[in-house]
Amino acid sequence: MSDEKTAPESAADVVWEDGAAVPTLTVLPDKYLTVRYAGASGDFNPIHVDEEFAQQVGLPGRILHGLWTMAQVARAATEAVGGDEAPGSLRRLEVAFRGMAVPEEDVVVTGDVKTVEDGLATVSLTARQGRARVVRNGRATVRVPDGR
Amino acid sequence: MTETTAPVGKQYPPVDYVLGREKIREYARAVGETNPLHHDVAAARAAGHDDVVAPPMFVVVYSAEAIGTAMFDPEVGIDMARLVHGAQEFSWERVLVAGEEVSTVMTLDEVRHVETADLTYYVFGATTTDAAGEVVSTGVWTNIVRGAGE
Numbered sequence: 001m002s003d004e005k006t007a008p009e010s011a012a013d014v015v016w017e018d019g020a021a022v023p024t025l026t027v028l029p030d031k032y033l034t035v036r037y038a039g040a041s042g043d044f045n046p047i048h049v050d051e052e053f054a055q056q057v058g059l060p061g062r063i064l065h066g067l068w069t070m071a072q073v074a075r076a077a078t079e080a081v082g083g084d085e086a087p088g089s090l091r092r093l094e095v096a097f098r099g100m101a102v103p104e105e106d107v108v109v110t111g112d113v114k115t116v117e118d119g120l121a122t123v124s125l126t127a128r129q130g131r132a133r134v135v136r137n138g139r140a141t142v143r144v145p146d147g148r
Numbered sequence: 149m150t151e152t153t154a155p156v157g158k159q160y161p162p163v164d165y166v167l168g169r170e171k172i173r174e175y176a177r178a179v180g181e182t183n184p185l186h187h188d189v190a191a192a193r194a195a196g197h198d199d200v201v202a203p204p205m206f207v208v209v210y211s212a213e214a215i216g217t218a219m220f221d222p223e224v225g226i227d228m229a230r231l232v233h234g235a236q237e238f239s240w241e242r243v244l245v246a247g248e249e250v251s252t253v254m255t256l257d258e259v260r261h262v263e264t265a266d267l268t269y270y271v272f273g274a275t276t277t278d279a280a281g282e283v284v285s286t287g288v289w290t291n292i293v294r295g296a297g298e
Binding site: 066078093095 | 202209242
């Protein structure tokens with residue numbers, strides 16, 4: 001697995017070959033992020049926006065939307081490509097959710113290139129919060145930028 | 149467990165969605181997408197697009213009503229109080245830009261009860277097409293209901 005010490009700083013430094021790390025993405029979801037994401041996405045499940053409700057159903061409090069966390073995994077993949085090609089470079093992304101992520105604690109996405117074939121790279125990605133893996137088995141297929 | 153009477157393969161009516169420029173910007177801000185293509189019309193046009201580009205994960209926005217309808221279908225019988233989002237897959241054929249209209253069809257692909265773990269898996273498949281009828285994205289939504297067995 002890659003760690004923050006060996007991950008490249010930016011897209012320009014990514015080596016598109018087996019075993020190479022992609023830049024680490026660290027995002028701090030602020031206290032009201034889940035409210036903004038609910039509005040942006042249309043997912044108003046009260047476990048994400050209502051502290052009392054979340055606690056009543058046995059959660060520590062409001063939890064982040066899994067699909068917001070998946071969007072951070074998508075960002076880690078597309079930002080490894082960077083520039084104008086980034087949004088269209090992501091061809092496929094699959095994740096498994098595990099545990100739960102909470103506001104006001106860094107979400108850290110790390111990834112490694114697994115294979116590169118015919119201009120398409122498979123990237124293995126994980127999202128963590130503290131010691132907990134909140135997205136495991138993340139796997140992205142991205143089109144490697146031209147000339148790389 | 150709640151009984152599922154819907155047949156596997158049940159298809160839900162298409163849900164149309166028009167991508168709006170401000171909705172794309174709002175979504176991009178909420179997930180921290182900073183690429184100018186998602187915010188700045190001039191930057192998007194300079195890169196050859198007609199308008200701002202939706203981030204790939206904007207798929208959840210134009211799929212929201214379709215997956216909501218399927219998951220709340222009483223014939224599927226998902227116990228929402230015990231629901232967790234287990235896994236998610238998306239594939240993209242091309243980027244979408246503001247002003248485009250897409251249509252999403254959701255299908256109940258699988259209902260599977262795992263006795264040993266007392267988990268029920270509900271898997272829905274989504275296909276989104278553009279105005280020309282070409283596929284722009286597909287999705288697999290895996291929802292898990294915990295501990296609903298008798």
